[in-house]
Amino acid sequence: MPNTSESPSGAGELAVAPAFAAIACAYARATGTMPTYFPINHGKLSFEPLPVQPSTPQSPTDGLDHTF
């Protein structure tokens, strides 16, 4: 990538794909089971996913009950 400034930037996403592979391999070594899909460990969700098909649900109205 041609350098256009003093400090290099903008190539960060190149690292994403190898990181996936490395994590999958590490997981396989550590647990003895080969993960076959991402996200690993999401076979059973601990929450009820919101629908992803339209129409999107109305925005909640309980925002003031969750302040911190």
Added chain:
Amino acid sequence: MPTHTFKLNGKQISVEAEDNVRLLWVLRDLLGVTGPKYGCALEVCKSCTSHINGKAFNPCSVQVKDIEPADEVTTIEGLPATVGKDLHPMQEAWLKYDVAQCGYCQPGQIMAAVAKVKQARAEGRDITDADLDELRNICRCGTYSRIREAVKAGAEDMGA
């Protein structure tokens, strides 16, 4: 259309909007305050995080009618003024640690961080990793490690 009044970044403002319009749209579309970002409008991504009476909340999930005239809403735009500076110490820490990547989640991250630090201080203690784990603001760019470093540094500079 009903008129709603509340304090926004130190100024009492009035705005006309239907009662059930979520505050995020009132801030962004009617008042032009675009620091709080729209990510999900489902109280999940936390990119809209702002403060109400000094506490973090998600304006995408609050109807404008539920905001009282005496309520003080602070967005990232009004954060520096809460400490009487050009930038809040948390923002300074953000610059120092070069946290932002695309920047989209960052106003929400900073507002959540400030509230989290204040919450810990109110309990008479410093911020811990467990506190940082409670911050659920999503960063699609994955700048989490720098976010954590900056929150810790910003907490120190926030004083007691």
